[in-house]
Amino acid sequence: MGRNKIMDSSMKKHGIFIGAILAIIIVLGGFIYTQETILRNGETTILKTRPVDPRDLLRGEYVILNYAISADEKVQKVAAGMPNESSLYIMLVEDENGIGYVSDVSTTRPASSKNALWITGEVSGGRVHLPTLEQYFVPEGAGYPIEKMRDDIHVEVVVKEGHARVKQLLDAQLNPIDPKSLLEKNK
Amino acid sequence: MKIKDIETLTQRWLSAGAISSEQADYIVADAKNYIADKSGVKFISAIMYMGATALSLGALLFIASNWEYMGDGFKVMLSFLLPLIPLIFAYWHIFIKQTDTVLAKAAHILGLVLVGGSIVLIEQIYNLQSDTPAVLWIWNLLTIPFLFIFKKSENIVFTTLLTGSAILFSMFDFFDKSRVGENVGIVLITIVTLLYAYLMYTIGGALRNVSLWEQGGRLLRIGGGIIASIMLFLMTFEWYARMVVSSHSHDYYRNYADPVSWQPLSVVLNLVFLGFLVFALFHATKYEEYQFAFSTVRLFGLYLLVKYFTLFYGMFEMSLFFIVGGILFIAGGWFLEKNKSVLVQYMKNNSQSVINNGPQQNYGQ
Numbered sequence: 001m002g003r004n005k006i007m008d009s010s011m012k013k014h015g016i017f018i019g020a021i022l023a024i025i026i027v028l029g030g031f032i033y034t035q036e037t038i039l040r041n042g043e044t045t046i047l048k049t050r051p052v053d054p055r056d057l058l059r060g061e062y063v064i065l066n067y068a069i070s071a072d073e074k075v076q077k078v079a080a081g082m083p084n085e086s087s088l089y090i091m092l093v094e095d096e097n098g099i100g101y102v103s104d105v106s107t108t109r110p111a112s113s114k115n116a117l118w119i120t121g122e123v124s125g126g127r128v129h130l131p132t133l134e135q136y137f138v139p140e141g142a143g144y145p146i147e148k149m150r151d152d153i154h155v156e157v158v159v160k161e162g163h164a165r166v167k168q169l170l171d172a173q174l175n176p177i178d179p180k181s182l183l184e185k186n187k
Numbered sequence: 188m189k190i191k192d193i194e195t196l197t198q199r200w201l202s203a204g205a206i207s208s209e210q211a212d213y214i215v216a217d218a219k220n221y222i223a224d225k226s227g228v229k230f231i232s233a234i235m236y237m238g239a240t241a242l243s244l245g246a247l248l249f250i251a252s253n254w255e256y257m258g259d260g261f262k263v264m265l266s267f268l269l270p271l272i273p274l275i276f277a278y279w280h281i282f283i284k285q286t287d288t289v290l291a292k293a294a295h296i297l298g299l300v301l302v303g304g305s306i307v308l309i310e311q312i313y314n315l316q317s318d319t320p321a322v323l324w325i326w327n328l329l330t331i332p333f334l335f336i337f338k339k340s341e342n343i344v345f346t347t348l349l350t351g352s353a354i355l356f357s358m359f360d361f362f363d364k365s366r367v368g369e370n371v372g373i374v375l376i377t378i379v380t381l382l383y384a385y386l387m388y389t390i391g392g393a394l395r396n397v398s399l400w401e402q403g404g405r406l407l408r409i410g411g412g413i414i415a416s417i418m419l420f421l422m423t424f425e426w427y428a429r430m431v432v433s434s435h436s437h438d439y440y441r442n443y444a445d446p447v448s449w450q451p452l453s454v455v456l457n458l459v460f461l462g463f464l465v466f467a468l469f470h471a472t473k474y475e476e477y478q479f480a481f482s483t484v485r486l487f488g489l490y491l492l493v494k495y496f497t498l499f500y501g502m503f504e505m506s507l508f509f510i511v512g513g514i515l516f517i518a519g520g521w522f523l524e525k526n527k528s529v530l531v532q533y534m535k536n537n538s539q540s541v542i543n544n545g546p547q548q549n550y551g552q
Contacts, residue, residue, distance in 0.1 A: 010282075013336060017278050020332035024270060027329060028305055032263055035313040062314075084364060131316045139256070166314045180256070 035165060042160030043117055045092060045100040046170060049155050051136075051147050062137040063146050065155060065166075070121065070128045072102040082107065082123040089162060090128075092117045097174060099154065109162070120162035133157060133164050142179040153177075193218045236341075239297040243304060262312050266305040274298030274333070281337065295337055299330045299345055320360045323353035343403035347410060351383060370430040377427075380418050387411030395474075409479055412467055416486055419460045423490065425497065428453035460490070492516075 048068040069075065069090055079088055089110055092100035100117065110118050121128040133155070138146060146153070152172035157164045169177040197211040206214070246269065257265070277295035281287050303326040310317050327349045334342040358379060362372040388411035394404025421427065428449040464483050471480035495512055 013282060016332060017282075017336050020329075020336065021271060021274065023332065024302060024305075024329050025267065027325065028267060028309060031306070031309050032266070035309075035315075039313075084366075132314075135316055136314050137311050 038160045038163050038165050039158050039167065042158035042163075042165070044098075044156060044158050044167065045094060045117055046098050046154050046156050046174065047100050047133075049153050050150060051153055061140050061143045062135045063143050065134050065136055065153075067130060067133065067155075069100070069102050069119070070130060072105075074102055074105050075121070075128050078105045078107065079121075079123050079128045080126050082126075084124050086123050088121045088123055088128055090119045090121055092119065117159060118162055119157075119159055119164045130164065133166055136166055136169065138179040142182050145182040146177070146179065149177075190215070190219055190222055236293060236296060239293040240300070243297050243300040246301070246304070262308070266308045266312070269305050269308070270298045270301040272298075273301065278336070292339065292341060295333070295339070296341055296345065299333060299342075302326055302329050320353060320357040323349060323356055327353050338399050338403075340403040340406055343400075343406060344410075347387060347407065354379060354383065370433065373427075374431055377418055377422060381415060384411040384415035384418065387414070405476075408474075409476065412471075412479060413482075416463065416467060416483065419456075419463050420486065420490065423453075423457045423460045423494075425449070425453055428456060457494075461487075464490075 049065045050068075051063040051065055069092070072090075075088070075090055082088065086107070087109075089106045089108070090102055091104040091106065091110065093103035094100050094117070109120075110116055119130060119133075121130055123129075136155070146169070149171070154170040154172075154174060156167040156170055156176075158167050169179070171177050194215055197206065197214050200206045201208060201211045273294040277291045277298060280291035280294070303322065306322050306326060307317065310322075327346065330349065331346060334346050355376070358372070358376060361367070362375075367375075387407045391404045391407030391409075391411060394400040394407065397404065431452055432449045464487050467483045468480055471477070471483060495515060
């Protein structure tokens with residue numbers, strides 16, 4: 001009887017431990033799955049940007065990306081009257097090089113359509129932010145060379161139903177930038 | 188207790204004829220072994236925990252610095268394995284092999300730290316902006332089950348720190364987004380901190396008689412007491428009362444400067460602090476937390492010192508200031524010494540009643 005009780009308690013403990021480990025796997029896996037779904041199934045577009053202020057924090061080095069679409073006149077006009085943390089929807093249209101420009105701005109979520117390309121922005125202090133696009137992590141030491149490229153940087157982003165993720169950095173000729181090569185050039 | 192104290196006590200018992208010289212030798216020798224073992228384990232534990240912290244920081248920094256050189260699949264796999272390997276290692280050691288080594292304890296703390304590290308790493312892989320309060324809450328929720336699995340004091344300390352940080356960062360985030368004034372924010376933070384300290388003390392009190400959680404409960408009670416005393420001490424300063432009265436007023440500067448508006452509150456806050464010290468002293472002696480009891484007496488001394496400098500500096504001439512200060516400090520020292528003797532006497536009486544009534548009287552309170 002006593003032995004059975006010990007066995008039961010031990011099995012219960014194993015069960016809780018396996019449950020706790022599974023919870024970690026499910027939460028981390030779910031987080032990764034959400035990001036991968038956007039990156040794999042989204043539409044790709046290119047946005048003009050200007051990297052500023054490389055930061056060196058515990059998480060590593062990253063560049064902050066300021067997007068031309070955030071500074072667009074139409075976007076700023078709509079954002080100026082909106083409360084903090086409200087969402088704003090930026091409709092994009094691509095030119096012949098595939099670079100996205102603002103075609104329209106809305107405060108209501110656009111209807112899902114295969115041809116529509118739109119990004120959700122967040123209003124803070126009367127300005128529009130694109131929280132999932134504004135930082136790009138680079139190897140230590142590569143932040144400054146990227147910042148020096150200033151107006152010659154574009155970012156290839158993947159967009160799915162308003163959710164956008166950075167895919168890669170592109171140069172003025174829209175060729176991919178490999179941050180590792182910048183690092184080696186500056187050695 | 189120091190070995191010198193044990194030697195003095197055994198000599199006293201020997202002279203009183205309570206023990207034989209063999210028993211005295213045995214007690215001293217055994218105490219020496221026990222203290223040596225205990226300090227050895229403490230030192231090894233401290234080294235192991237420092238190692239666990241350095242290792243987790245090092246692993247995260249290494250990955251952060253070299254992430255560009257790793258494939259995406261490898262990075263994703265790392266983010267899973269980082270916390271799971273040490274947690275499974277610790278569980279296997281403690282519950283399957285039944286060897287509760289310091290290495291296993293360090294591994295379990297390392298695993299708990301790396302759960303947060305993995306969340307941050309995934310954010311970095313996908314270039315996402317870190318939402319600190321959300322990260323802290325998710326980290327907390329994912330590590331709480333291990334508190335009930337490992338049932339170690341270290342888990343209680345870890346969860347308490349993580350929950351406290353999550354609450355604090357959520358408040359900062361809320362103040363930032365809702366543009367709450369700085370002084371309103373500080374007042375709210377002090378209130379929430381005091382509530383958190385009270386919660387820690389209450390949970391610690393509830394765990395007093397639960398054998399598995401006894402040590403963790405004690406840490407919670409003392410932690411709650413320390414947090415509350417520091418916070419209440421900070422609230423006795425004049426700037427705090429000024430800030431409270433001006434925080435909800437339209438005429439901020441007038442209220443901030445007007446003594447009539449902030450002085451009554453300052454007096455109340457000082458009385459609350461003194462009342463708390465009495466309460467803490469009473470409870471610390473009741474539950475034989477003598478170190479904490481002496482700390483409250485020391486805090487009272489510090490309070491007197493600070494009040495003398497902050498309240499009287501502008502009132503007297505320099506020479507008079509030091510003369511009065513000198514007299515006050517000597518009187519204060521005498522008062523503290525006298526209080527210490529009263530406290531020691533009270534503890535002696537308390538221990539005597541425990542001996543007379545049996546030890547269960549003391550635990551059941």
